[in-house]
Amino acid sequence: MTKKGEAKAAPKARRTGGRSARVRAAVLAATVEELKIAGHHGLSIAAVAARAGVAETSIYRRWKTVEGLVAEARFALFSENIAVPDRGSLRADLIAFLSATGRFLQTPLGWAVITSSIATPSSPSYLREVHGLWNKRFLELQPIFARAVERGDWPETRDAQVAIETLIGGIYFRALVMRQKVRRSDVSAIVDLVLNHAETTDGQGGPR
Amino acid sequence: MTKKGEAKAAPKARRTGGRSARVRAAVLAATVEELKIAGHHGLSIAAVAARAGVAETSIYRRWKTVEGLVAEARFALFSENIAVPDRGSLRADLIAFLSATGRFLQTPLGWAVITSSIATPSSPSYLREVHGLWNKRFLELQPIFARAVERGDWPETRDAQVAIETLIGGIYFRALVMRQKVRRSDVSAIVDLVLNHAETTDGQGGPR
Numbered sequence: 127m128t129k130k131g132e133a134k135a136a137p138k139a140r141r142t143g144g145r146s147a148r149v150r151a152a153v154l155a156a157t158v159e160e161l162k163i164a165g166h167h168g169l170s171i172a173a174v175a176a177r178a179g180v181a182e183t184s185i186y187r188r189w190k191t192v193e194g195l196v197a198e199a200r201f202a203l204f205s206e207n208i209a210v211p212d213r214g215s216l217r218a219d220l221i222a223f224l225s226a227t228g229r230f231l232q233t234p235l236g237w238a239v240i241t242s243s244i245a246t247p248s249s250p251s252y253l254r255e256v257h258g259l260w261n262k263r264f265l266e267l268q269p270i271f272a273r274a275v276e277r278g279d280w281p282e283t284r285d286a287q288v289a290i291e292t293l294i295g296g297i298y299f300r301a302l303v304m305r306q307k308v309r310r311s312d313v314s315a316i317v318d319l320v321l322n323h324a325e326t327t328d329g330q331g332g333p334r
Numbered sequence: 335m336t337k338k339g340e341a342k343a344a345p346k347a348r349r350t351g352g353r354s355a356r357v358r359a360a361v362l363a364a365t366v367e368e369l370k371i372a373g374h375h376g377l378s379i380a381a382v383a384a385r386a387g388v389a390e391t392s393i394y395r396r397w398k399t400v401e402g403l404v405a406e407a408r409f410a411l412f413s414e415n416i417a418v419p420d421r422g423s424l425r426a427d428l429i430a431f432l433s434a435t436g437r438f439l440q441t442p443l444g445w446a447v448i449t450s451s452i453a454t455p456s457s458p459s460y461l462r463e464v465h466g467l468w469n470k471r472f473l474e475l476q477p478i479f480a481r482a483v484e485r486g487d488w489p490e491t492r493d494a495q496v497a498i499e500t501l502i503g504g505i506y507f508r509a510l511v512m513r514q515k516v517r518r519s520d521v522s523a524i525v526d527l528v529l530n531h532a533e534t535t536d537g538q539g540g541p542r
Contacts, residue, residue: 244452244510256513288504288523295507296500302452303506304499305464315496320527 146188152178153185157199158206162235169196193246194255200239201259207236210266216274220317221310223270224297228308231301240302264290289320354396360386361393365407366414370443377404401454402463408447409467415444418474424482428525429518431478432505436516439509448510472498497528 156178160169171192175182189195207230211222230236246252267290274280296316300306364386368377379400383390397403415438419430438444454460475498482488504524508514 240511241452244449248513253513260512285523285527288520288527291507291512292500292504292524292527295503295505295511296496297503298511299499299503299506303448303503304468305456305461312496315493316500319493319496319500322530 149178149180149184150188153180153188153195154199154202157195158202161196161199161203161239191249191251191255193249193252197243197246197252197255197259200243201263203235203239204230204263205266207233210270212269212273215277216270216279217317217321219270219274220293220321221313223267224293224313224317225308225310227294228297228301228313231298232308240298244302293317293320357386357388357392358396361388361396361403362407362410365403366410369404369407369411369447399457399459399463401457401460405451405454405460405463405467408451409471411443411447412438412471413474415441418478420477420481423485424478424487425525425529427478427482428501428529429521431475432501432521432525433516433518435502436505436509436521439505440516448506452510501525501528 153174156174157169159177160174164170164173169192171182171185174195175185178185185195189198208223208226211219211226213219213222231240243256264287268286271280271286271290275282280286293316297308297313300312301308306312361382364382365377367385368382372378372381377400379390379393382403383393386393393403397406416431416434419427419434421427421430439448451464472495476494479488479494479498483490488494501524505516505521508520509516514520
């Protein structure tokens with residue numbers, strides 16, 4: 127599949143990519159740390175650059191907007207704080223994942239990360255960034271449903287994407303909008319609401 | 335059921351209540367109008383008082399905090415913009431209600447109302463206010479499920495409260511967090527996800 131010319135160019139490209147990837151990772155890690163300390167509103171690119179040991183221009187070269195960098199750092203915090211579980215059943219996986227989501231949302235850091243994300247205006251570049259990051263996050267969560275399909279816990283014909291969106295939505299709504307505690311019993315009630323339908327054998331339809 | 339003394343006191347109490355209720359209603363309507371024009375951040379109590387034709391002190395006497403007044407006005411906007419439908423089936427009712435929710439969220443006013451609500455800090459008085467207002471809103475929505483139980487669309491044993499929270503949550507999550515359009519097909523996918531379970535006859539359980 128690789129043409130000769132490309133193969134020849136590869137070593138140089140890799141070296142460049144390697145350094146670029148290291149800078150990216152350092153800046154992202156520094157942004158995550160700064161978000162933990164300063165929150166979204168206090169975030170300074172100068173502080174991120176100093177912490178990452180790079181020039182500010184290196185940051186602006188790699189991220190088109192500060193919003194884009196911050197959005198990526200927020201998603202890194204999700205992945206860091208909300209593990210993708212493998213507990214042997216779909217119900218156990220979803221309860222573990224959504225409980226961790228609820229717990230993170232109810233920490234000052236999680237609250238700041240999500241509310242500042244919601245408060246960010248919808249510029250076209252921010253929308254592209256957020257859509258890409260959510261797609262990536264959903265890919266991380268896909269194994270939960272892939273394993274469930276293998277075990278027969280979840281009909282392959284069912285839309286796992288809608289299920290995971292709705293489940294996360296239920297947790298966010300309870301914590302952020304209703305301002306209620308997310309208890310273990312709330313999580314299992316939401317999971318059972320959605321999983322019950324998986325009991326139906328055809329996995330289609332509903333009252334029409 | 336009414337004692338003589340209470341019956342005697344009623345006319346005066348009604349008169350006082352009447353004026354107080356009129357002032358409340360005028361202030362609330364004025365706040366709704368000001369929210370429409372100025373949004374949450376530009377809201378001035380002086381402007382609300384002028385529009386309602388009352389003294390500012392009349393507002394502070396009736397609402398403990400400005401947040402409380404604004405929260406109540408936001409819920410008035412929900413009720414004004416998101417009707418409680420009666421379309422003859424649970425699926426049709428939920429699709430109509432959630433479509434209206436999605437449409438309102440995607441207007442500049444709806445977006446401002448919800449995001450400023452999420453941005454309001456969780457003071458104890460604000461929490462009490464929001465919990466009370468959501469309880470009231472859920473009471474308004476209850477007929478949807480009460481009629482569904484009568485028709486046999488929804489098993490009485492199922493938790494309608496968890497269902498409505500999760501459904502609204504799915505719409506909010508899509509619009510506010512994922513920053514995706516809420517299309518009619520998204521609404522029906524979320525509704526079908528939740529309604530399928532209602533097909534099960536026992537309405538209990540799920541994979542455990």
